[in-house]
Amino acid sequence: MGRPSHRTRRTLVAALLAAALTVPLSAAARPRVPAPAPAALPALTPATLATVYAANRADAARAARMAAAHGDSRRAAADRALASTRRRLLAFDGRGDGLATEVFGDLAPADRIAVLVPGSDTSLDTYARFHRAAKALYTAAGRARGPRTAVVAWLGYATPATVSTTVATTGRADEAAPRLRALVRQLRDLAPARAHLSLVCHSYGSVVCGRAARGLDVADIALVGSPGTGADDVSGLGARARVWAARGTGDWVAHVPHVRVDLLLATVGLGADPVSRSFGARVFDAGTADHSGYFTPGSASLANLARIIRGETSEVTGA
Structure with missing residues (x-):
């Protein structure tokens, strides 16, 4: 089958929106899990890192007890895991x-730091999956550099549901982008002056990175399994960084229509395909990865992401 026509793609986007509007709002009906407000923390410096870590672990432990008392065993287990020493x-x-924002490795002396930005359906309830991806990325990237590499798993925004109206717009990403930019500024202040910072952006997380990219002080932005960034091409991102993109041959996101459609209440669609020639990113090999497979140990995608994080750009293999 050939590529769908522009009219067909517009129709598909509208159909996706209509379908999403008919999905029962089960998440909204779920009782809200009680938890304490975040602790007041000192300014982030190498000297205060241990204090910050301990305070947030204590908050996670309190949240676990409150979730258990509320009868939510799934959330209580997730919180208890994060409260571990x-x-x-x-x-x-x-x-x-x-x-939650979690660090893998020793952040203060790290001269290679990557921030992993998750996509849809990531929350504390599903955090274990995100944790595994970040740990795999840290293990692969740190293999050649030991303790001087760190990965920051940033669940710093309310991710959209995969089946929802929000996943087809930049709205959540627009809200998240200032928070991601603030994190990068924190890391720049904390890390050695010449540290190499990268963003690794999965699925809808690539929309967040795209909205945060303008002038951002990072060396590389890697988009994997991206449905789009909200921009028509790399120049539209306004990024100072090198922009990379990859999609595995088993990833269903290849079938997402890469258009934007103006409807009555919103603009739906996320723009150009980041792995297309016209977008202008540096396309790299992701092998046979499916949408959840980019961080599988031993995979082509993970190996190339590790090279990008380490700044070994000449070693990244092309698609």
Whole structure:
């Protein structure tokens, strides 16, 4: 079958929106999980990192007890896992769907730092999956550099549901972008002066990175499994960074229509395909990865992401 016509793609986008509008709002009906407000934290410096980690772990432990008392065993288990003394939390908020920022590695001396930005359906309830991806990325990227590499798993925004109206617009990404920019500024202040910072952006997380990219002080932005960024091409991002993109041959996101359609209440669609020639990103090999497979140990996509994080750009293999 050939490529769908422009009219067909417009129709598909409108149909997706209509379908999303008919989905029962089960998430809205779910009782809100009680949790304490985040702790007041000192300014982030190398000297205060341990204090910040401990305060956020204590918050996670309190949230676990409150969730258990509320009868939500799934959330209680997720919170307890984050409260472990082995975890390094830059931020934690157990309220609602929850937010967390976790560090893998020793952040203060790291001269290679990557921020992993998740896509749809990521919350504290599903955090274990995100944790595994970040840990795999840290293991792969740190293999050649030891303790001088760090990965920051940033669940710092309310991700959209995969089946929803919000996933087809930039609205959540527009809300998240200032928070991501603030995190990058924090890391710049904390890290060695010449540290190499990268963003690794999965699925809808690539929309967040696209909205945050303008002038951002990072060296590389890698988009994997991206449905679009809200821009028509790399120049539209306004990024100072190198922009990379990859999509595995098993990823269903290849079938998402890459258009924007103006409807009555919103603009639906996320623009150009980041792996297309016209977009202008540096396309790299992601092998046979499906939409959840970009961080699978031993995969082509993970190996190339590790090279990007380490600044080994000449070693990245092309598609």
